[in-house]
Amino acid sequence: MxxxxxxxxxxxxxxxxxxxxxxxxxxxxxxxxxxxxxxxxxxxxxxxxxxxxxxxxxxxVLDINEFPPELASPYESFVCENAKVGQVIQLFSAKDQDVPNSGQQFSFKATKDEVRNKNFTIRDFGNNTAGIVTKRGGFRRRSQEIYHLPVVIEDNGYPPKSSTGTLTIRVCGCAADGSLLTCSAEAIFLPVGLSTGALIAILLCIVILLVIVVLYVGLKRQKKKETLMSSKEDIRDNVIHYDDEGGGEEDTHAFDMGTLRNPKVVKDNLFRRDVKPEVKQGPRAPPSKDSADIRAFINQRLKEHDGDNSAPPYDSLATYAYEGNGSVAESLSSIESLAVDAEEDYDYLNEWGPRFKTLAGIFGEQSEARSDSTNTEH
Known part of the structure; x- marks a missing residue:
């Protein structure tokens, strides 16, 4: 077994x-x-x-041809600006993971699209190596710095395998003998003796200056805007200031009683409220009975107002007016009210709230006074 x-x-x-x-x-x-x-x-x-x-x-384990060939390494090729026509600028080879019995054999050629390439071509030397050959001269970095050249690589296995690799060619500056000087495109624009580090430092300084200028302009505009705000857009200009203490001996302009007078009366002799009128001396008329009644009414109301604990703690103006017989609305005073008005009950004013407390007190006292007078006459 x-x-x-x-x-x-x-x-x-x-x-x-x-x-x-x-x-x-x-x-x-x-x-x-x-x-x-x-x-x-x-x-x-x-x-x-x-x-x-x-x-x-x-x-x-025997090998079979299962892997296509490829470039032996990533070549970094360059061509001088003063290169001549037909000059070999790069040699390259290929590799394959397969190991055929007869040995490896590679062939190199340009792709069909690159046959008409006017810059470079591929030359196969027949020993598993090939070269990049120039087809013209006068290369310039300013016009084009990098060229790409595809190349087709084929082996001799069965069945044959092939692949396409790409060679990168950079245009560089060279000396007269063909030695490499520089391949950087920025060196074209640099003056003699100015290095790349110096150029970076100069560009950095320029950027810093531009940033400073932008910040300065922005701060200046912000400051100007704040100045306009303080002069034209100040919110305090929208506040209305009053210097009114709420009345007094000379504050009678706000309580113009002319609207209660007869509108047919000509207002030719109106005086300014803020200027003391000139008083003309003349014969004084003897006091009438109506004047005495009005004076007594005002004195009584003044005493009641002074003794009222609910009155505001600041100076206020209490106005009492007597329209006389010329008013279209007739008399609005309770002095000339009819006797039937005394019997009216004003207790409902107490239900209207604190704002009508004073008015309710006035009419309540009048009702009590008239009731006492009526009882006395009886």
Missing amino acids: YSIDWRSDLDSYFDIDPAEGTISTNEMLDRETLPWHNISIVATKLNSPVLTSRVAVSVH
Whole structure:
């Protein structure tokens, strides 16, 4: 009986027929991962299991052409501005992960689209190497700094594999003997002796100056706006100031009683409220009975107002007017009210709230006074 020592084939790549001893594969074999496999085959006698022998078997995994060729390395090519026509500027080669029995053989050529390229072409030297050849001269970094050249690489395997790589060519400044000087495009615009670090420092200073100017202009505009706000848009200009103490001896302009007078009366002799009128001396008329009644009424109301605890603590003006007989609305005073008015009940004024408290007190006292007078006459 034949078997495979499991310690020599831990991944179980192979299997063996126990009677025939034919070795077969259990898994896919990859030459690029493990090109050789070493296993141990054990032979055992059936009627005597203790009689065994073993032999080492080496399995060589052959290669097939499954990988396309590629560039050997990422080449960094350059062409001088003073390069001549037909000059080889770069040599390159290829590599392949496959190992054909007859050896590797690569061919190089330009793509179909690059056949009409007027700048560069590919030259195959037949020894697995090729070169980049210039087709013109007079390259300038100002017009174009970098060129890309595709190249097709093909191997000789079966079936053949091919791939397309890209070569990058940079235009550089060179000396007369072809030695490289610089490939930086910014060096064209720099004066002699000015390095890249110096240029960066100059640009940084310019940026800082621009930032300072922008900040200065912004602060100046902000300051100007604040000045306009303080002079024209000051919110305090919308506040109306009053210097009125709420009345007094000379504050009679706000209590013009002319609206209660007869509108047919000509207002030719009106005086300004803020100017004391000139008093003309003349014969004084004897006091009438109506004047005495009005004076007594005003004195009584003045005493009541002075003794009222609910009156405001500041100076106020209490106005009492007597229209006389010329008013269109007739008399509005309670002095000339009819006798029937005395019987009217003004208690409902107490229900109107604090604003009518004084008025309710006045009419309440009048009602009590008239009731006492009526009782006395009776």
